[in-house]
Amino acid sequence: MSITTKSLDVIGIGNAIVDVLVQADDAFLAEHALSKGSMALIDEEQAERLYASVGPGLETSGGSAANTLAGIAQLGGRAAFIGRVRNDQLGGIFSHDIRAVGARFETPAAVEGPSTARCLILVTPDAQRTMCTYLGASVNLEPADLDLELVREAQVLYLEGYLWDSDAAKRAFIAAAEVMRDSGGQVALSLSDAFCVDRHRQSFLELVDGHVDVLFANETEIRSLYQTDDFEAAADQVRGRCRVAALTRSEKGSLVLSGADTLTIAPYHLGDLVDTTGAGDLYAAGFLYGYTRGQDLERCGRLGSLCAGQVVTQLGPRPQASLPELVANHLP
Amino acid sequence: MSITTKSLDVIGIGNAIVDVLVQADDAFLAEHALSKGSMALIDEEQAERLYASVGPGLETSGGSAANTLAGIAQLGGRAAFIGRVRNDQLGGIFSHDIRAVGARFETPAAVEGPSTARCLILVTPDAQRTMCTYLGASVNLEPADLDLELVREAQVLYLEGYLWDSDAAKRAFIAAAEVMRDSGGQVALSLSDAFCVDRHRQSFLELVDGHVDVLFANETEIRSLYQTDDFEAAADQVRGRCRVAALTRSEKGSLVLSGADTLTIAPYHLGDLVDTTGAGDLYAAGFLYGYTRGQDLERCGRLGSLCAGQVVTQLGPRPQASLPELVANHLP
Numbered sequence: 001m002s003i004t005t006k007s008l009d010v011i012g013i014g015n016a017i018v019d020v021l022v023q024a025d026d027a028f029l030a031e032h033a034l035s036k037g038s039m040a041l042i043d044e045e046q047a048e049r050l051y052a053s054v055g056p057g058l059e060t061s062g063g064s065a066a067n068t069l070a071g072i073a074q075l076g077g078r079a080a081f082i083g084r085v086r087n088d089q090l091g092g093i094f095s096h097d098i099r100a101v102g103a104r105f106e107t108p109a110a111v112e113g114p115s116t117a118r119c120l121i122l123v124t125p126d127a128q129r130t131m132c133t134y135l136g137a138s139v140n141l142e143p144a145d146l147d148l149e150l151v152r153e154a155q156v157l158y159l160e161g162y163l164w165d166s167d168a169a170k171r172a173f174i175a176a177a178e179v180m181r182d183s184g185g186q187v188a189l190s191l192s193d194a195f196c197v198d199r200h201r202q203s204f205l206e207l208v209d210g211h212v213d214v215l216f217a218n219e220t221e222i223r224s225l226y227q228t229d230d231f232e233a234a235a236d237q238v239r240g241r242c243r244v245a246a247l248t249r250s251e252k253g254s255l256v257l258s259g260a261d262t263l264t265i266a267p268y269h270l271g272d273l274v275d276t277t278g279a280g281d282l283y284a285a286g287f288l289y290g291y292t293r294g295q296d297l298e299r300c301g302r303l304g305s306l307c308a309g310q311v312v313t314q315l316g317p318r319p320q321a322s323l324p325e326l327v328a329n330h331l332p
Numbered sequence: 333m334s335i336t337t338k339s340l341d342v343i344g345i346g347n348a349i350v351d352v353l354v355q356a357d358d359a360f361l362a363e364h365a366l367s368k369g370s371m372a373l374i375d376e377e378q379a380e381r382l383y384a385s386v387g388p389g390l391e392t393s394g395g396s397a398a399n400t401l402a403g404i405a406q407l408g409g410r411a412a413f414i415g416r417v418r419n420d421q422l423g424g425i426f427s428h429d430i431r432a433v434g435a436r437f438e439t440p441a442a443v444e445g446p447s448t449a450r451c452l453i454l455v456t457p458d459a460q461r462t463m464c465t466y467l468g469a470s471v472n473l474e475p476a477d478l479d480l481e482l483v484r485e486a487q488v489l490y491l492e493g494y495l496w497d498s499d500a501a502k503r504a505f506i507a508a509a510e511v512m513r514d515s516g517g518q519v520a521l522s523l524s525d526a527f528c529v530d531r532h533r534q535s536f537l538e539l540v541d542g543h544v545d546v547l548f549a550n551e552t553e554i555r556s557l558y559q560t561d562d563f564e565a566a567a568d569q570v571r572g573r574c575r576v577a578a579l580t581r582s583e584k585g586s587l588v589l590s591g592a593d594t595l596t597i598a599p600y601h602l603g604d605l606v607d608t609t610g611a612g613d614l615y616a617a618g619f620l621y622g623y624t625r626g627q628d629l630e631r632c633g634r635l636g637s638l639c640a641g642q643v644v645t646q647l648g649p650r651p652q653a654s655l656p657e658l659v660a661n662h663l664p
Contacts, residue, residue, distance in 0.1 A: 020425075023652070056402070056429035056650055059391035070388070089421040089447070093352075097388035115421070318388055320355070320647075 006185070008104075009077040009292035011154035013146075013173055014065025015138040015162055016083030016107075017117040018090040020057040021277070021315055024122035028054075029130055036124065037220075039131040039193045041165060047134035050120055059090075060316040061097035062119055063138075064160040064192055067278050067317040071285025071307055073103040074323045077292065080104035080150055082176075086137040090116040097318065107145050110137045127273040127312065139166040143175045151176050152183040155292045156214070158284070161192035161221075164200040177211050186213035186243070190284055191221035198224055213243040214291065216284045222247055235262075244297065246304065248283050250276075256301045265301035268309030268330065278317025282307040286323075299331070306330055338517070340436075341409040341624035343486035345478075345505055346397025347470040347494055348415030348439075349449040350422040352389040353609070353648055356454035360386075361462055368456065369552075371463040371525045373497060379466035382452055391422075392648040393429035394451055395470075396492040396524055399610050399649040403617025403639055405435040406655045409624065412436035412482055414508075418469040422448035429650065439477050442469045459605040459644065471498040475507045483508050484515040487624045488546070490616070493524035493553075496532040509543050518545035518575070522616055523553040530556055545575040546623065548616045554579055567594075576629065578636065580615050582608075588633045597633035600641030600662065610649025614639040618655075631663070638662050 029036055032050065042050065051057075061070070066081050073079040081098055085091030087109040094116060098105045117136040121129050141163075151157060157180040163169040177187050189204075189212045191197050197204055204225060208215055215238065219231050222245075226237040231247075235255060238245045245257040256263040286303035295303075310326055311319050361368055364382065374382065383389075393402070398413050405411040413430055417423030419441040426448060430437045449468040453461050473495075483489060489512040495501040509519050521536075521544045523529050529536060536557060540547055547570065551563050554577075558569040563579075567587060570577045577589040588595040618635035627635075642658055643651050 051428060054432065056393065056432045057425070058648065058652075059425060061388065093389070093391060096383060100386065100388045315647075315652075316390065320390075 006153055006155050007078065008080050008150070008154040010069060010072050010156045010158050010288050011080040011082065011151055012065035012069040012158040013082045013163060013176060014160040015063050015117055015135060016066060016085045016094050017063035017119045017133065017138060018094055019060050019062030019119045019121050019277070019316065020051070021060065021121045021123060021275070022054040022057045024054065024124055026124060029122065029124070034122065034130050034132065036130050037128050038195050039133055039162070042132045042134055044114070044134055044136070047118060047120065047132070050132055054120065054122070058315060059093070060318055061094045062317050064162055064190060064281050065158055066098060067281035068158060068284045068288070069103050070098050070101050070318055071282050071323065072289050073101040074319060075285065075289040075327065076324055077289045080154065082107050082141070082146060084110060084138050084141040084145060085116045086110045086114065088115050090118065091137070104150070106147065110140055113137060113140060121277055123275045123277070123315070127275055129275060129277040135166065139169060141166070141169045141172055143172045146172055146176055148176070148179045151179050154185055156186050156188050156288055158188045158288065160190050161196050161200070161204065164196065164203060187211050188214035188216065188288060190280065191215070191217040191225060194220040194224040197221050201225065208238070208241050215242045215245045216248070216280065217245070218248045218280055246283070246287055246301065248280055248308070254283065254301055254305060256297050258297055263298050263301055265305050268306050270309045271313035273312055275315045276312050278311045279308045281317055282311040282319065302331055303327065338485055338487050339410065340412055340482070340486040342401060342404050342488045342490050342620050343412040343414065343483055344397035344401040344490040345414045345495060345508060346492040347395050347449055347467060348398060348417045348426050349395035349451045349465065349470060350426055351392050351394030351451045351453050351609070351648065352383070353392065353453045353455060353607070354386040354389045356386060356456060358456060361454065361456065366454065366462050366464065368462050369460050370527050371465055371494070374464045374466055376446070376466055376468070379450060379452065379464070382464055386452065386454070390647060391425070392650055393426045394649050396494055396522060396613050397490055398430060399613035400490060400616045400620070401435050402430050402433050402650055403614050403655065404621050405433040406651060407617065407621045407659065408656055409621045412486065414439050414473070414478060416442060416470050416473040416477060417448045418442045418446065420447050422450065423469070438479065439473070442472055445469060445472060453609055455607045455609070455647070459608055461607060461609040467498065471501065473498070473501045473504055475504045478504055478508055480508070480511045483511050486517055488518050488520050488620055490520045490620065492522050493528050493532070493536065496528065496535060519543050520546035520548065520620060522548040522612065523557060526552040526556040529553050533557065540570070540573050547574045547577045548580070548612065549577070550580045550612055578615070578619055578633065580612055580640070586615065586633055586637060588629050590629055595630050595633055597637050600638050602641045603645035605644055607647045608644050610643045611640045613649055614643040614651065634663055635659065
């Protein structure tokens with residue numbers, strides 16, 4: 001995209017979540033009827049019960065779009081995030097961490113109601129992550145929380161599909177997307193999770209056709225959207241429906257579709273695979289960082305692939321290594 | 333020591349703390365007048381101010397004695413911990429994590445007063461950690477909180493020197509030490525930190541001579557206790573004053589002194605040095621695990637060295653790897 005005079009590169013809307021990373025084995029997933037690699041929504045009581053049954057955890061800020069915006073800020077991009085925490089200790093951690101990397105985060109914390117959202121992330125020995133999310137305060141994000149002036153200031157509005165699980169948040173997003181259009185910016189969407197796509201397929205199909213410029217999806221998500229077992233068929237379906245579709249395929253790298261063009265982007269292997277949490281989020285971060293700098297789609301894809309390649313070598317979805325150094329070393 | 337019929341191996345008393353691990357450089361330490369490798373006490377306002385100035389963090393349960401007891405439980409030992417959290421989100425995390433590894437933790441959470449203790453741990457690129465602790469609810473531990481029946485049930489009572497920074501906690505400890513003696517058990521003490529030794533030298537000297545069976549200290553701590561720059565001189569001073577003194581020396585391994593005997597224990601190099609947080613705590617865990625099984629001091633020292641060698645290869649003071657597997661592989 002062309003470089004504009006806007007003051008922000010990307011603004012994201014998503015669930016404001018603190019992750020609790022714990023180790024688990026396949027038997028634990030089976031015992032609790034959890035589907036490996038997916039995200040399940042749980043209520044506070046289920047969250048407490050499940051937490052009581054797992055081992056010691058490591059807590060870190062998370063949230064899909066929040067991870068992406070934190071990544072863009074870490075890369076040096078101008079990023080802002082909109083999402084709702086409660087004014088509790090976990091809300092303080094979330095707010096600190098996203099601001100500490102230089103992203104703007106000004107959504108006021110709720111002073112009553114549910115506590116800050118938590119996601120229990122079960123990391124299995126194969127480095128796959130299985131997530132159980134208590135949405136807490138984050139579902140109370142409403143159109144009134146949106147700083148539409150800030151949205152106007154961004155080149156790209158980025159949303160996570162998970163927002164569709166809350167009617168209020170979904171309304172907030174659609175309002176923001178309309179403002180974005182109006183101000184000459186672009187809209188990007190991550191499909192988030194195959195089960196999330198299942199829950200909201202019709203809505204996502206209309207959204208992709210009507211509002212989305214840049215679509216991020218992994219292989220199972222795009223197959224779920226177009227209800228096919230064949231990745232190539234799903235890719236053919238999405239081609240041309242939005243300006244760019246970036247389809248991630250784990251160890252197979254990614255495909256970037258634009259008009260009739262197909263770019264195949266190789267993955268980066270930067271170390272042992274430790275935890276796939278945040279891989280898709282960081283792919284979107286790298287991609288959008290390049291995209292909002294007017295870089296070609298090949299480089300955008302490589303930046304995404306590089307950031308995703310880093311985050312899977314560590315525990316948790318917020319890169320502990322310096323992303324600018326990583327880019328300087330691998331994509332100067 | 334001889335194996336008894338007691339139902340617990342080790343009971344520990346210490347500050348119940350959640351750690352916030354952040355990356356920092358030497359310039360940051362200098363700017364905030366922080367002494368590398370040490371622990372400074374800060375109040376809530378200072379904690380907030382310092383937190384606002386650091387990068388994103390990773391939260392994990394900590395606390396020196398708590399780390400040791402968690403380690404003993406992870407090794408398969410029968411462990412209990414006494415310490416005070418507030419009934420807030422961080423208190424919930426601390427309580428969950430120590431119970432999740434199988435340690436008993438029954439001290440009731442405070443329902444009013446200061447929030448759960450936090451320790452901001454600045455990890456520098458050389459893997460050293462520098463700690464700033466807000467003691468919060470943990471200083472309100474009082475003799476009345478002690479379950480003396482539980483203390484009687486343990487072979488060893490373990491305390492961290494940090495407790496001396498709170499008068500109430502210190503009284504609680506001395507009461508527990510007397511009960512321990514009375515019930516035929518032993519008392520172990522970790523000196524915790526050279527500055528902590530400076531603050532309470534006379535008290536520690538009397539304690540070592542009068543109450544302590546097993547002393548854990550690193551090189552700077554034992555030199556501080558006996559006010560000498562010479563490690564050998566300090567080791568000579570402590571010899572014979574308690575049953576066993578285990579003196580840790582980072583990459584030089586450790587010395588175990590008992591009567592006229594001196595055992596030199598080599599360090600274990602199990603990977604890149606990432607973060608020294610918890611090294612001393614896990615040394616004590618391995619050592620006491622062997623000690624309460626009646627194993628010889630050479631093996632106790634090796635167990636300590638092995639557990640310390642593992643924890644420095646990861647971020648944070650609670651081992652993410654399986655300690656029983658580690659022992660099976662290295663010290664079958």
